Amino acid sequence: MLTRDFSSVGLVLLTLFQTSLAVKPSPGCGKTTTFGNGNHTATVNQKQRWYLTKLPESYNNTHPYRLIFTFHGLADNGATVANGEKSYLPYYGLPPLANDDIGAIFVSPTGLNAGWANTGGEDLTFVDEMMKTVEDNLCIDQDLRFSTGFSYGGAMSYAIACARAKQFRAVAVLSGGQLSGCQGGKDPIAYYAQHGLGDPLLPIAGGRQMRDNFVKNNGCTAQTPQEPRSGEGTMVKTKYQGCSAGHPVTWVAFDGSHIQTPVLKGATQTFAAVETWEFFSQFK
Numbered sequence: 001m002l003t004r005d006f007s008s009v010g011l012v013l014l015t016l017f018q019t020s021l022a023v024k025p026s027p028g029c030g031k032t033t034t035f036g037n038g039n040h041t042a043t044v045n046q047k048q049r050w051y052l053t054k055l056p057e058s059y060n061n062t063h064p065y066r067l068i069f070t071f072h073g074l075a076d077n078g079a080t081v082a083n084g085e086k087s088y089l090p091y092y093g094l095p096p097l098a099n100d101d102i103g104a105i106f107v108s109p110t111g112l113n114a115g116w117a118n119t120g121g122e123d124l125t126f127v128d129e130m131m132k133t134v135e136d137n138l139c140i141d142q143d144l145r146f147s148t149g150f151s152y153g154g155a156m157s158y159a160i161a162c163a164r165a166k167q168f169r170a171v172a173v174l175s176g177g178q179l180s181g182c183q184g185g186k187d188p189i190a191y192y193a194q195h196g197l198g199d200p201l202l203p204i205a206g207g208r209q210m211r212d213n214f215v216k217n218n219g220c221t222a223q224t225p226q227e228p229r230s231g232e233g234t235m236v237k238t239k240y241q242g243c244s245a246g247h248p249v250t251w252v253a254f255d256g257s258h259i260q261t262p263v264l265k266g267a268t269q270t271f272a273a274v275e276t277w278e279f280f281s282q283f284k
């Protein structure tokens, strides 16, 4: 009895210790601000941009939250993702899962011409601007910045992995392609990707190439992961071995097309949100 009590106290102390070591509070921590949920604008290279934010229900300005960017695909916008229109789940289905003791603040930006061409790096500059504004106003753990997106939004998350690996903790690229460039592209960053075998728009071969760039950067052991057979309605998830500390790579190949919410045979809900969350939430 006594031993058990001591060990649980020890565990709590250890957890507190690890948490306090890791947290890097943003300038917005402790600040009272009117910056809240909803639509925000920014001017980047003389162009007006906008993005939507979602705060936890009882936002606590001294608690450092994760910051999660959710980028839309071509022909959509920040509201399509935020509201869960078309085939999207709201913020890619992450908010209900992110309801743990760290929590998350979500940012859903809008691209120019409904895409993320990132011409001359202007979308990366937009990301830098949003990050600064959000973190100057809200309490973010600057070691816990994430990005995800589908299709063109996956491309933009890939561009972030290439150019902002030191600022972001992890990315999740959902059926992405190299459409937003890869400036730098040499630094390690935790990398999750999922791709449909039968993707007619951005073929899986491209997704494998993007993945392999980070398999290399992250120092993982190269391999040719198994993929499901067409018609099986399944997915195969591969966690790469040997990656450097803090830089895992997970690859999911699924039997399906170009879709942000693939559902496996016999399932009622997509695995995309759960897998993305499992990957992001390993970082505390």
Ligand SMILES: *[C@@H]1O[C@H](CO)[C@@H](O)[C@H](O)[C@H]1NC(C)=O
Binding pocket: 039, 040, 041, 050, 079
């Ligand atoms: C956000 O504000 C911008 C600029 O005023 C506007 O163009 C855009 O439609 C707004 N988005 C939403 C979802 O209200």
Ligand SMILES: *[C@@H]1O[C@H](CO)[C@@H](O)[C@H](O)[C@H]1NC(C)=O
Binding pocket: 060, 061, 062, 063, 064
């Ligand atoms: C706000 O967050 C701080 C830091 O995590 C915590 O100590 C405090 O108890 C929280 N306040 C509320 C009302 O939850």
